[in-house]
Amino acid sequence: MGMTMTQKILAAHAGLDSVVAGQLIRANLDMVLGNDITSPVAINEFEKAGFSGVFDKSKVSMVMDHFTPNKDIKAAEQCKQCRTFARKFDLDNFYDVGNMGIEHALLPEKGLVAAGECIIGADSHTCTYGALGAFSTGVGSTDMAAGMATGQAWFKVPEAIKFNLTGALQKNVSGKDVILHIIGMIGVDGALYRSMEFMGEGLKSLSMDDRLCIANMAIEAGGKNGIFMVDEITKEYMKDKVNRPYTVYEPDADAEYVQTYDIDLSAIKPTVAFPHLPENTKTIDEVGDVPIQQVVIGSCTNGRLSDMKTAAEILKGHKVHKDVRAIIIPATQKIYRECIKEGYLDIFVEAGCVVSTPTCGPCLGGHMGILAEGERCVATTNRNFVGRMGHVKSEVYLASPAVAAASAITGKISSPDEV
Amino acid sequence: MKANGRVHKYGDNIDTDVIIPARHLNTANHKELASHCMEDIDTEFIHKVKDGDIMVGGWNFGCGSSREHAPIAIKESGISCVIAKTFARIFYRNAINIGLAILECEEASDKIQDGDEVAIDFDTGIITNVTRNETYQALPFPDFIKEIIAKGGLLNSIR
Numbered sequence: 001m002g003m004t005m006t007q008k009i010l011a012a013h014a015g016l017d018s019v020v021a022g023q024l025i026r027a028n029l030d031m032v033l034g035n036d037i038t039s040p041v042a043i044n045e046f047e048k049a050g051f052s053g054v055f056d057k058s059k060v061s062m063v064m065d066h067f068t069p070n071k072d073i074k075a076a077e078q079c080k081q082c083r084t085f086a087r088k089f090d091l092d093n094f095y096d097v098g099n100m101g102i103e104h105a106l107l108p109e110k111g112l113v114a115a116g117e118c119i120i121g122a123d124s125h126t127c128t129y130g131a132l133g134a135f136s137t138g139v140g141s142t143d144m145a146a147g148m149a150t151g152q153a154w155f156k157v158p159e160a161i162k163f164n165l166t167g168a169l170q171k172n173v174s175g176k177d178v179i180l181h182i183i184g185m186i187g188v189d190g191a192l193y194r195s196m197e198f199m200g201e202g203l204k205s206l207s208m209d210d211r212l213c214i215a216n217m218a219i220e221a222g223g224k225n226g227i228f229m230v231d232e233i234t235k236e237y238m239k240d241k242v243n244r245p246y247t248v249y250e251p252d253a254d255a256e257y258v259q260t261y262d263i264d265l266s267a268i269k270p271t272v273a274f275p276h277l278p279e280n281t282k283t284i285d286e287v288g289d290v291p292i293q294q295v296v297i298g299s300c301t302n303g304r305l306s307d308m309k310t311a312a313e314i315l316k317g318h319k320v321h322k323d324v325r326a327i328i329i330p331a332t333q334k335i336y337r338e339c340i341k342e343g344y345l346d347i348f349v350e351a352g353c354v355v356s357t358p359t360c361g362p363c364l365g366g367h368m369g370i371l372a373e374g375e376r377c378v379a380t381t382n383r384n385f386v387g388r389m390g391h392v393k394s395e396v397y398l399a400s401p402a403v404a405a406a407s408a409i410t411g412k413i414s415s416p417d418e419v
Numbered sequence: 420m421k422a423n424g425r426v427h428k429y430g431d432n433i434d435t436d437v438i439i440p441a442r443h444l445n446t447a448n449h450k451e452l453a454s455h456c457m458e459d460i461d462t463e464f465i466h467k468v469k470d471g472d473i474m475v476g477g478w479n480f481g482c483g484s485s486r487e488h489a490p491i492a493i494k495e496s497g498i499s500c501v502i503a504k505t506f507a508r509i510f511y512r513n514a515i516n517i518g519l520a521i522l523e524c525e526e527a528s529d530k531i532q533d534g535d536e537v538a539i540d541f542d543t544g545i546i547t548n549v550t551r552n553e554t555y556q557a558l559p560f561p562d563f564i565k566e567i568i569a570k571g572g573l574l575n576s577i578r
Binding site: 037071138140193 | 432434436437440441442444445446447459460478479482483484485486487488490491505507508509512513516517561563572573574575577578
């Protein structure tokens, strides 16, 4: 029996010639990640278990991104705990205010993740790195603690779903619309326990930022991981970032996929997920009249440079609607700086947006843009659960940077074609 | 290993944001986390829950964030076991890793009602609904996972 991309990576990291779906394995890890929310719980468990060191100080990353710059005293204490741990064990990849970014934008940018690698992170959106052809999945803090100590994690080898992509994206349609379309089609548990494997000639129309966004939201369909076939675009992206050899895995011709979806990228329209599940999708022509009070453009899903570019091009020469607060959050310091150089920051501020330093902040209702009762937000983030961005009676509408920017101008959910 | 208690029943897609809202994640203190458990969908839960009680959900219980604070809050609130049709995968492994008992059983999830008294035998996977005089068979865990649970969680099992 042939293997999928995910199965090949897991087999290689478990020291096995082959694995089959359902098999329980222990795999060696190339990177173990945590943030300022999940690392403290992991550190407590690590210390309680009495481990004396980390397995490899170059293969543990801690990124202070969720409640930073510290939103309150307790958040500050949590970061302090992480900082103390990182210094004690001399971690190479501890990112604090000043050099940090949102973790899933930062690690690929720094070349800390690469094709063929096996990565766990105590953050559900760790599945992002599948865009580079890696096996990468979210776990909890106890797994992180065990991973830091032993360099290993247990996995059940997943079954897989194939997404065969054809065609090319239309104007004002991006990776966000593709993944929202898919989640709307298969549901929030449509890929439960399974890997989502993306391939086909349509790949060439997807930039790395599109792929990172799509893989990022695999978890929103319940997926264990999302993974893309490596092509020239992936290799070009890794060329000046990854300074170690990497391995490209392709699925066997007889790899078993429990389902196959053919997706014509050219047929996908701007898509919006209505409250309170990412599967409640409508295409932009179906949304009707939905007035909004806030727009957030950022997050590990859509805070990359191309997202900022899209927003800037739409907002240029316009003003944010008087009833809307528009919050823009470049995901890393590097992206922030590029935004300054390209003149995007000036466009945003001129339009009446605020621009924040990198933080997960509003995406998870932490800080930097909490909603009051009855308020609605169009966000380029990844979840629209009850209370996700604030009051339990507030609403989050998930959309692309293009739709979010257009909506900021009109004050209601709008197509970029309208502005 | 056995459990016995009253049921707190919820629906499908119970996400980790409603189990423990992110605004409370500025602490890793178990008791503090438990004091906010379920507050965005059931403000009464923390006042009603008693040690040993059982939580029942539908499909995809624990979807969303990887926060281990969610199973920690449920466990610390006194819940002895969560029964659901399916669990989101990160919640599933987190629960096992921290020693919160969970069982997948579609029939139990459908038939058990809020407030029912339920007894569970983890060795056999048999769930007994004392209130309705019914029994349901849950899927057994693989041996590998049984071993983690028997040793009291992941870190005890690898040390």
